[in-house]
Amino acid sequence: MSLVSFVRGRRGASGFGYASTAEEVTEGLDLRGKNILVTGVGSGLGEESARVLAARGARIFGAARSEEKAAEACRKLGGDAVPLACELSEPASVRACVANVRERGDQLDVLLCNAGIMALPKRETRYGQELQFLTNHIGHFILVTGLLGQLADTGRVVMLSSSAHKGAPRGGIQWDDLSMEKNYSPWGAYGQSKLANLLFARALARRFAGTNKTANSLHPGVIATNLGRHMGSVANGLLHAASAVFLKSIPEGAATQCYVATHPSLAAVTGEYFADCNVATSSRHGRDDAMAERLWTVTEEIVAKL
Ligand SMILES: NC(=O)c1ccc[n+]([C@@H]2O[C@H](COP(=O)([O-])OP(=O)(O)OC[C@H]3O[C@@H](n4cnc5c(N)ncnc54)[C@H](OP(=O)(O)O)[C@@H]3O)[C@@H](O)[C@H]2O)c1
Numbered sequence: 111m112s113l114v115s116f117v118r119g120r121r122g123a124s125g126f127g128y129a130s131t132a133e134e135v136t137e138g139l140d141l142r143g144k145n146i147l148v149t150g151v152g153s154g155l156g157e158e159s160a161r162v163l164a165a166r167g168a169r170i171f172g173a174a175r176s177e178e179k180a181a182e183a184c185r186k187l188g189g190d191a192v193p194l195a196c197e198l199s200e201p202a203s204v205r206a207c208v209a210n211v212r213e214r215g216d217q218l219d220v221l222l223c224n225a226g227i228m229a230l231p232k233r234e235t236r237y238g239q240e241l242q243f244l245t246n247h248i249g250h251f252i253l254v255t256g257l258l259g260q261l262a263d264t265g266r267v268v269m270l271s272s273s274a275h276k277g278a279p280r281g282g283i284q285w286d287d288l289s290m291e292k293n294y295s296p297w298g299a300y301g302q303s304k305l306a307n308l309l310f311a312r313a314l315a316r317r318f319a320g321t322n323k324t325a326n327s328l329h330p331g332v333i334a335t336n337l338g339r340h341m342g343s344v345a346n347g348l349l350h351a352a353s354a355v356f357l358k359s360i361p362e363g364a365a366t367q368c369y370v371a372t373h374p375s376l377a378a379v380t381g382e383y384f385a386d387c388n389v390a391t392s393s394r395h396g397r398d399d400a401m402a403e404r405l406w407t408v409t410e411e412i413v414a415k416l
Pocket of ligand 1: 149150151152153154155156174175179196197198199223224225226227228245270271272273329330331332333334335336337338
């Protein structure tokens with residue numbers, strides 16, 4: 111047996127594994143009556159997750175950068191999907207999205223925080239924040255904390271992290287250089303933002319203690335999607351070329367988030383990090399509750415000024 115088929119065939123305690131698909135992990139689930147908000151609904155893992163969750167009966171609240179993109183994605187889903195404009199790097203847009211959902215008065219069963227950008231070659235900033243940290247972490251922080259009042263009693267918050275959180279700079283979150291002015295690297299900045307996604311889920315799970323709400327994070331696998339668009343054409347081309355043999359397909363990549371968002375066996379599982387549809391071990395920093403709490407406080411301070 112080759113290494114590739116060994117890895118692909120491996121299943122964990124959940125009964126699912128590397129090659130499980132979003133359809134497989136949600137098989138038999140009846141999600142009618144469930145409202146699921148998905149950010150980044152227009153492409154890649156968000157698009158596939160929304161497609162499968164809608165097919166199981168969920169009503170999708172599809173968030174994308176603009177009204178047009180959200181409407182287009184929701185049109186493809188059919189049914190009663192609700193388009194939401196939510197440009198995560200623009201706090202006013204995220205707050206308008208929050209206000210929109212609150213005004214509608216809908217209760218949300220899942221907040222699937224999927225949107226993200228990766229490895230910008232040059233340091234970019236907006237509102238003084240490094241753009242990956244602003245988009246991936248701060249935008250989702252504003253969205254989720256703004257919608258906590260809409261979350262159902264058994265609601266789940268699911269944060270897309272990445273195994274790349276292990277590539278955050280030495281020491282984890284860079285408190286003295288959060289926007290990486292002194293020491294920028296594309297993967298270091300992405301790693302810091304994905305570590306922040308993971309720590310946010312962990313800190314939120316602590317705040318949910320004593321309730322039936324959960325917050326978890328996950329690594330979806332390595333999948334050739336539009337995420338690689340900033341890596342340069344050679345690296346991105348190699349990624350897509352390797353895809354058929356070595357990487358997960360998009361249906362496989364969407365499995366872990368659909369599993370964490372909906373599987374009945376996870377109703378009481380919270381504060382965990384998942385990979386390949388099973389609980390996994392994050393980096394040392396990813397398990398650091400003091401770092402998670404400090405990040406929450408620092409993010410609140412930043413958000414108050416935006
Ligand atoms: N693919 C992988 O190998 C991999 C590995 C580990 C983790 N992840 C994580 O998985 C998630 C999904 O990624 P993907 O692979 O599906 O990539 P993708 O196809 O590029 O999808 C990312 C989505 O995020 C949206 N987005 C980006 N910036 C945004 C912003 N400022 N405001 C609102 N939406 C924004 C994109 O919208 P536009 O199309 O309009 O830009 C797109 O719909 C990401 O959080 C990523 O970090 C992916």
